[in-house]
Amino acid sequence: MDMIFNSGAKPAAGAAKDLIKDGSAATFVTDVIEASRAAPVIVDFWATWCGPCKQLGPMLEKAxxxxxxxxxMVKIDVDRNQELAAQLRVQSVPTVYAFKDGRPVDAFAGAIPESEIKAFIAKLTAGAGPSLDDYVAEAKQILAEGDAQTAAGIFQQVLQHDPDNAPALAGLLRCLMALGDAEQAEQMLARVPPALAKHADIQAVRTALELAKTAATASGETANLRRRLAQDADDHQARFDLALAYYAANETEAAVDELLELYRRNRAWNEDAARKQLVKIFEVLGFAHPLAKSGRSRLSTMMFA
Structure with a gap:
């Protein structure tokens, strides 16, 4: 699968270029009229000699x-596009128009505070359709239902618009794991910028990869490990390995049960290995997951009994 994500600084610049561009009379129909049928377009009429323009422009871009x-957003230099400015009755700069569905729907003149800019955009985008967060949530649900290929495509589209979207990146990495390409997931994870790598979703994927590696060593040994436990219920290594085998087989609830039982029998075994492994599984599942909630509750009861 070809990945569109690149963890360096260039993608962010590319995304900004797609969202904010310099326009002209020659490109106005394409960049503004036609583009506004897909998403609202703000047109900033400015001039190099205009002081307020230098204040308003960066705030608009930020928003x-x-x-x-x-x-x-499309930026139009009035000195280079005087006829276009005249057609839109731009009498002073800065003047900002908002286009939607191919026509102007709102406007203001002069520099305004950042709070008013946010309100202007909020009004413009109200009811404009699903947000990136909505698409991320949809992709997560599709992944949970087992269609990693479709989910990956949605996560990729989100990352095209917002390369630093940690939940989308984490989702894409999980898709790779689900599709059996953990190696590429590890390579992508290694290129994630340090600031983004600190995000809880990215850290959870890192833990998931570590767990998958550990569990792979016990995969396929379930029957043998059960026999060992049948002979000796205090064979703690066998129980720990059985939990890993269950995890590798996507039987996460069974893995949690075995680790909790191991903790109940000997919480200090192998430097608190059962609890540490449980914490990793809960992190991968996410705080809101029902199994993570019940597992944490059961573990807390044991710890403070």
């Missing part, structure tokens, strides 16, 4: 980038 694809 557009923060909208993460819900709105786009």
């Amino acid at each position: 557009v980038l923060a909208a993460k694809g819900a709105v786009r």
Whole structure:
């Protein structure tokens, strides 16, 4: 599968270029009229000699980038596009128009505070369709239902608009794991910028990869490990390995049960290995997952009994 994500600085610049561009009379129909049928477009009429333009422009760009694809921006230099400015009755700069569905729907003139810019964009994008967060949530649900290929495609599209979207990146990495390409997931993870790598979703994927590696060593040994436990219920290594085997086979609940039983029998075994492994599994599942909630509750009861 070809990946569109690149963890360096260039993708962010590319995304900004797609969302914010310099326009002209020659490109106005394409960049504004036609583009506004897909997403609202803000048109900033400015001039190099205009002081307020230098204040407003960066604030507009910041707000557009923060909208993460819900709105786009085109900058028009009035000195180079005087006829276009006249057609739109631009009498002073800065003047900002908002286009939607091929026509102007709102406008303002002069520099305004950042709070008003946010309100302007919020009004423009209200009811504009699903947000990137909505698409991420949809992809997560599709992945949970077992269609990793489709989910990966949605995560990739989100990352095209917002390369630093940690939940989308984590979702894409999980898709790779589900598709049996843990090696590529590890390579992508190694290229994630340090700041993004600290995100809880990315850390959970890192833990999931570590667990998968550990569990792979016990995969296929379930029957033998059960026999060992039948002969000696205090064979702690066998129980620990059985939990890993269950995890490798996607029997996560059984893995949690065995680790909790191991903790109940000998919480200090192998430097608190059962609890540490449980914490990793809960991290991978996510705080809101029912199994993580019940498992944490059972573990807490044992710890403070």
